[in-house]
Amino acid sequence: MDTISNEASNLNNNLSRMANVPEAYRYFTLDQLKGALKKMYLIRRFEEEAEDSYQRGLTYGTMHLSIGQEASAVGICMPLSNADYITSTHRGHGHCIAKGAEPGKMFAEFFGKETGYCRGRGGSMHIADVTTGNLGANGIVGGGIPIAVGAALSIKHQKKNAVAVCFFGDGANNEGSFHESLNMASIWKLPVVFVCENNQYGMSTSIERSTSVKNIADRAVSYSMPGITVDGNSFSDVASASVEAVARAKSGEGPTLIECLTYRTRGHSRSDRNRYRTKEEIDAWAARDPIPRFEGELLNFGILNETMIAEVREAAEREIQSALEFAKSSPDPDPLQVANFVYSS
Amino acid sequence: MTDSAIREISFSQAIYEAMALAMEADERVILMGEDIGVYGGAFQVTGDLVHRFGPERVIDTPISELGGAGVAVGAALTGMRPIFEFQFSDFATLAMEQIVNQAAKMRYMLGGEVSVPVIMRLPCGSGSGAAAQHSQSLEAWFAHVPGLKVIEPTTPYDAKGMLLAALEQNDPVLIFEHKLLYKMKGHVPEGHYTVPIGPSETRRQGKDVTIVATAIMVARALEAAVILEGENIDVEVIDLRTLRPMDTESIIASVKRTSRLLCVYEGVKTLGIGAEISAAIVESDAFGFLDAPVIRLGGQECPIPYSPGLERASVPQVDDIVRCARDLVRRKI
Incomplete structure (x- = not known):
C-alpha cells in the first residue's frame, strides 16, 4: 500500500497522522468513500425490497440474498474501473451494484421485464452489466472462475492495464474448476484476483464439514500465490487487500487469493428452513453487520458526520424507490421473441 | 491448370x-x-x-x-x-x-x-x-x-x-x-475461402435411395453406392456436414425424389442423429412420398470395444450400408 498510497490520497492530511486509521481511509478520496457507503446502502435496500416482493408474491423463481456481505462486494470493487472485469455468483446482487450497475435495470430483470439487464431472459442468477465490466452472475457454483481467468488472458494479450476479479463462495473452493483455474492463472501469471466470500456454508454444509483446510486462503500455497484471509465485514480491511492484490496483478506479478470471512444473515434461498445453524450464531454475526461498522468508522475517524451519512442514506433510498418504480412500470418481454438472442447470426 | x-x-x-x-x-x-x-x-x-x-x-x-x-x-x-x-x-x-x-x-x-x-x-x-x-x-x-x-x-x-x-x-x-x-x-485451394455452416452437400446424386450420412460414414456410403450401382440401385448420398442448424430442407427435397431414406451415423443408434432426420421427414410433406419405412443405421447399443473384430461390428461398415439399402428398395409400406 505504501508504494501507491500517495497517488490518490487527498482525503485529509490529518488522517495520515493518526496511526490507528486504516489504510483504506487514507488511500481513497472522500467522494470515493461516500460512493462506497452509498453502494452498501443500495445493496442492502435492493435486497430488502427483493425479499419483500417475494414475500408479497410479486416475483417469481428464486433468489439468493447477500445481506450481511456488502463490505466484501464494495470493498473489493473499490480499486476497479469499468475496464476491469468481474465474474460473479448466484449470490451476485452486491457485486453487480458494487461494480456500478443501475438498480432500476436490476429490479427490472428481477421482475422479468424487457427493460432488465438481460431483457428478462436471465433473472436474478444471471444479471450482468457488460458496460461496467461485469461479465455476469452465474448459476453454476464455480462456473465463473475459469471465465475470469480467460478474461485475464485477454487482458494480457491485449496489453491492457486491467484486472479480472473473480468472486465465488466457500462452496466453490471444492469444485474442480477452482483448482484448475488457480493453477492456470499462476503458471501463466495472469492478472486475476480470486475473491472467496466465505460465508461459512455451502447451502447447509459448513466449511468445517466440507473443506480440508482451516482457511480457504491456505489453498493459495498449492498454487504459489499469496493467500490472505481478511475480516470480510470490515470495509477497510477488504478494500486494502483488494488494492494490494490489484496492484500486484497489474504489475505482472500474477494472481492473489483473498478470502473474505463473512456471513449471510438470510438463508441460502427461498427454500431454506434454517435447520443447520443456531439463532445465537446468526445474532452474533448480525452484531458484526458491515454497514453500521462502516458508518461507525467513518464517524470515528472524522471522515463523515451524522448529517453527511444521513444524506448518503437518503440519496440511496431515493434511488431505490425510483428504480422500483421504473421496474414495476416496465413492459414484460414479448413471448413471440422467446427464441431471440440464442445466436448472433 | x-x-x-x-x-x-x-x-x-x-x-x-x-x-x-x-x-x-x-x-x-x-x-x-x-x-x-x-x-x-x-x-x-x-x-x-x-x-x-x-x-x-x-x-x-x-x-x-x-x-x-x-x-x-x-x-x-x-x-x-x-x-x-x-x-x-x-x-x-x-x-x-x-x-x-x-x-x-x-x-x-x-x-x-x-x-x-x-x-x-x-x-x-x-x-x-x-x-x-x-x-x-x-x-x-x-x-x-x-x-x-x-x-x-x-x-x-x-x-x-x-x-x-x-x-x-x-x-x-x-x-x-x-x-x-x-x-x-x-x-484444397491455397489461401482463404469459406464453406458456409448450415447447408448439407449432396456428394452423389441418385434416384432410388437417399442416404444421409455424417463423418466417416459419408465415405462408406459412397463406397456402398458403387457396389449398389452394380445391382442397379441408384443411391443419393447427402453429407450432412452441419448438425446444428440442420439442413432438413435438402433432405426433404431428396426424399421426395427417391421415396426412401437411410440414415447412417457412427454414434449410438437410439436417440441419435438418425432419429432427428427421420422425424424431420415424418413431420414434412415428404412423409407421403415414402415407399418404405425409414432405416436408421447407427452404432450398436454398447461402448466401443477394443478387439478389432468387435470394434468393426460396433459401428456401421460398408456391407451394412449395402444390406440396408437393398432392404429399402425391396420393402414396401
Whole structure:
C-alpha cells in the first residue's frame, strides 16, 4: 500500500497522522468513500425490497440474498474501473451494484421485464452489466472462475492495464474448476484476483464439514500465490487487500487469493428452513453487520458526520424507490421473441 | 491448370492451414489445448504452429479440460478468438459445464449483450483401437443444445473452409473431426475461402435411395453406392456436414425424389442423429412420398470395444450400408 498510497490520497492530511486509521481511509478520496457507503446502502435496500416482493408474491423463481456481505462486494470493487472485469455468483446482487450497475435495470430483470439487464431472459442468477465490466452472475457454483481467468488472458494479450476479479463462495473452493483455474492463472501469471466470500456454508454444509483446510486462503500455497484471509465485514480491511492484490496483478506479478470471512444473515434461498445453524450464531454475526461498522468508522475517524451519512442514506433510498418504480412500470418481454438472442447470426 | 488448382493435402493439413491463415490475419486468434505446442497435437494437427506463432498464441494447457475450456470461453467473451482443441472428443465430457451451461447459454442469458466466439475442435470416432473412452461419437449430445453450432466436415476442402467460416461467426462452434479422416487427401485451394455452416452437400446424386450420412460414414456410403450401382440401385448420398442448424430442407427435397431414406451415423443408434432426420421427414410433406419405412443405421447399443473384430461390428461398415439399402428398395409400406 505504501508504494501507491500517495497517488490518490487527498482525503485529509490529518488522517495520515493518526496511526490507528486504516489504510483504506487514507488511500481513497472522500467522494470515493461516500460512493462506497452509498453502494452498501443500495445493496442492502435492493435486497430488502427483493425479499419483500417475494414475500408479497410479486416475483417469481428464486433468489439468493447477500445481506450481511456488502463490505466484501464494495470493498473489493473499490480499486476497479469499468475496464476491469468481474465474474460473479448466484449470490451476485452486491457485486453487480458494487461494480456500478443501475438498480432500476436490476429490479427490472428481477421482475422479468424487457427493460432488465438481460431483457428478462436471465433473472436474478444471471444479471450482468457488460458496460461496467461485469461479465455476469452465474448459476453454476464455480462456473465463473475459469471465465475470469480467460478474461485475464485477454487482458494480457491485449496489453491492457486491467484486472479480472473473480468472486465465488466457500462452496466453490471444492469444485474442480477452482483448482484448475488457480493453477492456470499462476503458471501463466495472469492478472486475476480470486475473491472467496466465505460465508461459512455451502447451502447447509459448513466449511468445517466440507473443506480440508482451516482457511480457504491456505489453498493459495498449492498454487504459489499469496493467500490472505481478511475480516470480510470490515470495509477497510477488504478494500486494502483488494488494492494490494490489484496492484500486484497489474504489475505482472500474477494472481492473489483473498478470502473474505463473512456471513449471510438470510438463508441460502427461498427454500431454506434454517435447520443447520443456531439463532445465537446468526445474532452474533448480525452484531458484526458491515454497514453500521462502516458508518461507525467513518464517524470515528472524522471522515463523515451524522448529517453527511444521513444524506448518503437518503440519496440511496431515493434511488431505490425510483428504480422500483421504473421496474414495476416496465413492459414484460414479448413471448413471440422467446427464441431471440440464442445466436448472433 | 495451375498447381494450386490441383493441389491435394490431407484433412489434418487443411485444418492446420486454416488455423495458420487465421492466425496470420488476426491477432485475436489463439490456440489452446493439451500438447498442441512442441508435441504438435495428439493427431499432429497443430504441427509447428508454436514455432511460427510462439507459445503465447499456441498455448499448451495443463490437463484441465474443464478449466481450459472455461478459460477459452472467458477469452472469447472478452475479445479473443480462441480455438480450443480437445485431445479426444471423449474428454469434452469433463468440460460439459463450460460448453453447455456457459458458452452455449451466455448470450441468451444476458439478453443478447455478449457473444462467445469460441471454436472447439473435437477428434471423434472409432477405428483406431483406442477403445471405449477414446472412440466415441458424441456430437448428437452437443447438437441438442441451443446456442451451440455443431459441424462435422468430411473432406479436406470442407475442413479448411468450414473452420474459416466458423472464425467469422460470433457464436460457439464445435467441430467434430473423425480421426480416420485426418489422413484423407483431397483438393484444397491455397489461401482463404469459406464453406458456409448450415447447408448439407449432396456428394452423389441418385434416384432410388437417399442416404444421409455424417463423418466417416459419408465415405462408406459412397463406397456402398458403387457396389449398389452394380445391382442397379441408384443411391443419393447427402453429407450432412452441419448438425446444428440442420439442413432438413435438402433432405426433404431428396426424399421426395427417391421415396426412401437411410440414415447412417457412427454414434449410438437410439436417440441419435438418425432419429432427428427421420422425424424431420415424418413431420414434412415428404412423409407421403415414402415407399418404405425409414432405416436408421447407427452404432450398436454398447461402448466401443477394443478387439478389432468387435470394434468393426460396433459401428456401421460398408456391407451394412449395402444390406440396408437393398432392404429399402425391396420393402414396401
